[in-house]
Amino acid sequence: MVNYRVEDIRSVALVGHEVAGKTSLADALLFKGKAVDRRGCVDEGTSVSDSDDEEKKQKYSIDSSLLHLDYQGKRIYLIDCPGKPDFVGQALGGLNAVDTALIVISAPAGIQVNTRRMFSEAGRRGLARGFVINRLDSDNIHFEDLLKHIQETFGKGCVLFNAPVNVGPHLSGVVSVLNPPDKAEGVPVDLLAARSQLIDAIVESDETLMEKYLLEGTVGSEELSAALPKALAAGTLIPIFCCASKKDKDIGVQELLDAIAKYFPSPKQAPKHKATKGTGDKTEQEEVEAIDTGEFVGQVFKTLSDKFVGHMSFFRVYSGKVDGEHPIVNQRTGKSSRSGGLLLMQGKTQKPVHDAIPGDLVAVAKIEDLGIGDTLGTTNHAPRLPKPSYPNPMFGLAVEPKARGDEQKISGSLHKISDEDPTFKVTRDTQTHEMVMTA
Numbered sequence: 001m002v003n004y005r006v007e008d009i010r011s012v013a014l015v016g017h018e019v020a021g022k023t024s025l026a027d028a029l030l031f032k033g034k035a036v037d038r039r040g041c042v043d044e045g046t047s048v049s050d051s052d053d054e055e056k057k058q059k060y061s062i063d064s065s066l067l068h069l070d071y072q073g074k075r076i077y078l079i080d081c082p083g084k085p086d087f088v089g090q091a092l093g094g095l096n097a098v099d100t101a102l103i104v105i106s107a108p109a110g111i112q113v114n115t116r117r118m119f120s121e122a123g124r125r126g127l128a129r130g131f132v133i134n135r136l137d138s139d140n141i142h143f144e145d146l147l148k149h150i151q152e153t154f155g156k157g158c159v160l161f162n163a164p165v166n167v168g169p170h171l172s173g174v175v176s177v178l179n180p181p182d183k184a185e186g187v188p189v190d191l192l193a194a195r196s197q198l199i200d201a202i203v204e205s206d207e208t209l210m211e212k213y214l215l216e217g218t219v220g221s222e223e224l225s226a227a228l229p230k231a232l233a234a235g236t237l238i239p240i241f242c243c244a245s246k247k248d249k250d251i252g253v254q255e256l257l258d259a260i261a262k263y264f265p266s267p268k269q270a271p272k273h274k275a276t277k278g279t280g281d282k283t284e285q286e287e288v289e290a291i292d293t294g295e296f297v298g299q300v301f302k303t304l305s306d307k308f309v310g311h312m313s314f315f316r317v318y319s320g321k322v323d324g325e326h327p328i329v330n331q332r333t334g335k336s337s338r339s340g341g342l343l344l345m346q347g348k349t350q351k352p353v354h355d356a357i358p359g360d361l362v363a364v365a366k367i368e369d370l371g372i373g374d375t376l377g378t379t380n381h382a383p384r385l386p387k388p389s390y391p392n393p394m395f396g397l398a399v400e401p402k403a404r405g406d407e408q409k410i411s412g413s414l415h416k417i418s419d420e421d422p423t424f425k426v427t428r429d430t431q432t433h434e435m436v437m438t439a
Contacts, residue, residue, distance in 0.1 A: 330376065
């Protein structure tokens, strides 16, 4: 049985450009949260997130990976998303399932193409957003210039939540901007000025707090802490966290994990999702409440064809409670299927769970007709969530088998890929009769 409340759930997608250190950060968070006994490492092929053989070989993420940990009484879900533009469908699927997007930036590389794209896509979905400046222990880092570039590119709401000490190979820690120390040597910014920017971003989401700040010129740390989740959900605050998530250092990771548990919005604090109920003239819009006593509504955000388990469907619960004993109804087809049980995922490993509440991210196996974007319920009359949109594939190639008779095998494999990635399509050209894949 679930031993936490809806208010205790946090869901975070780690997104950004390739080689920014998202997977290393995910492994570090799992280890700090004691979800794993041994710290995973991409270079050593032991990452919990990058578990596919091809990912281990290439040393970068190809597929999104669902992870979880329990920390300070909170259930935290992480989706580690690929940074290569080729796999943007997996990253967008991850954004569709969470309440917060953490855009990871490599300190030496700075803002890149997918940094901008993921920030924009997260904003379109109404997600809370934050930045993680990673790899601050590298050479040739111009921290103040990078911070200025982030603020100029993404807006005044982007403010430091903590600041690094001794940027570069001698990086020794981070200090809080909300509660700065009396003395801080080796910090590349003015902490008092940074704190003022942080306060401005927080109080902007709360009229009462802003009025007090304008009248008295100050707001207590406890009041600011209490208002932080609201400011994050409203988008007035886009905090910037500093870290280095290498296996031998993990500087700033503990502070990031503390902030996720304490300040990131829960499903109840995130913007409500709208759904359609009824058909024809009786169609009406309604808000889906993140309460476990409501009608069950879930949505598939990822599918996977596992050679051992078969077809797996990952979904988020938006309302109500679901267990593995009752049939799940696909609102697109009207078909009812028994799930065989709910699965809690940790990369490629899984364990059965009895039930799930709003905000939970779980999987079911061997329900073949579930696709990405399908709304789930327990009856045919459940509210239907809008299907997420994905970019249209632009580049096409004709595919033909080397040997006669293998066309069916190729077609089956390609259709499995298209089921898992909405940005990949397989069609047959009506004039040439060729099989064409577009991505």
